[in-house]
Amino acid sequence: AAEKAALKERIKRLLKEREAVLVAHYYVDGDLQDLAEETGGCVSDSLEMARFGRDHPAKTLVVAGVRFMGETAKILSPEKRILMPDLDATCSLDLGCPADEFSAFCDAHPDRTVVVYANTSAAVKARADWMVTSSIGLDIVAHLHAQGKKILWAPDKHLGSYIQKQTGADMLLWQGSCLVHDEFKGIELDLLKAEHPEARVLVHPESPANVVALADVVGSTTQLINAAQTMDATTFIVATDNGILHKMRAAAPGKHFIEAPTAGNSATCKSCAHCPWMAMNGLQNLADVLENFSNEIHVDPQVGKEAVRAIDRMLDFAA
Numbered sequence: 001a002a003e004k005a006a007l008k009e010r011i012k013r014l015l016k017e018r019e020a021v022l023v024a025h026y027y028v029d030g031d032l033q034d035l036a037e038e039t040g041g042c043v044s045d046s047l048e049m050a051r052f053g054r055d056h057p058a059k060t061l062v063v064a065g066v067r068f069m070g071e072t073a074k075i076l077s078p079e080k081r082i083l084m085p086d087l088d089a090t091c092s093l094d095l096g097c098p099a100d101e102f103s104a105f106c107d108a109h110p111d112r113t114v115v116v117y118a119n120t121s122a123a124v125k126a127r128a129d130w131m132v133t134s135s136i137g138l139d140i141v142a143h144l145h146a147q148g149k150k151i152l153w154a155p156d157k158h159l160g161s162y163i164q165k166q167t168g169a170d171m172l173l174w175q176g177s178c179l180v181h182d183e184f185k186g187i188e189l190d191l192l193k194a195e196h197p198e199a200r201v202l203v204h205p206e207s208p209a210n211v212v213a214l215a216d217v218v219g220s221t222t223q224l225i226n227a228a229q230t231m232d233a234t235t236f237i238v239a240t241d242n243g244i245l246h247k248m249r250a251a252a253p254g255k256h257f258i259e260a261p262t263a264g265n266s267a268t269c270k271s272c273a274h275c276p277w278m279a280m281n282g283l284q285n286l287a288d289v290l291e292n293f294s295n296e297i298h299v300d301p302q303v304g305k306e307a308v309r310a311i312d313r314m315l316d317f318a319a
């Protein structure tokens, strides 16, 4: 504990010395989220992290999250130095959608507007017409559908089919999934609901359809935290990465949060819903990158220029 406190103090000192700001995702370790908050950085979802980083005057951003988040920050702020605690922190959605295969898929369907989720590489974003996050994807697809556009969606099949059902849009779906959310189980969730009939169920739409079907609220991380705070209930079952519980408990003190069941849930593994790549962010590697200015994110400037159009479209739509 003393060691941890010393490490936190060292990081605070380094952030000042290096004139750097820390942006952290809701899914990373609670200590990192607290540090970001205490030092004037931000804790948020991938959209807000990128926007905050772009608008903050610091010349160095440290992104505690996964690689696509560092890349998005770099694309939006090419003049800034973007560092990440571990450059190998990736995402199964990004891994499952290689740029060359994706580009061929787009070429085969030239009549479709290409909409990609934020959880993709810079090269995939460069091939897209629009980038969306889970908080705004539904509104953007509804908007395109109203214009009579047919859509090619990548990479998350569950989020895609959820948006398809909600909007009625013509969507061709890439078959990717998040290895964390894909593990939530409908039957077990139904049983858990029966044990806690008073509980409200909060579900991220990267989860399978039979889990989404049991939700009281389906939404992005930020939307789920807001629901926990504002809904008139004291117990919630939460189907998303359990890193979010840190923020939910702080935002809604006195309320009770239960993790939704995953395939891995058992006597030995009570909380399996945690992204192994988010978990690669720690105090020690964060201190190291600040000390050494190591683990810098680079995006090919031409790719970045092409990718920024898809991101700016979303930001303009949101404004």
Ligand code: CIZ
Binding pocket: 044, 045, 046, 047, 118, 119, 133, 134, 178, 206, 221
């Ligand atoms: O599942 C993820 O990685 C999410 C929800 C990212 C984000 O904040 O949009």
Ligand code: SF4
Binding pocket: 027, 066, 090, 091, 092, 093, 119, 178, 179, 180, 181, 206, 241, 275, 276, 277, 278
């Ligand atoms: Fe990707 Fe899922 Fe991890 Fe998010 S939680 S970074 S979607 S693997």
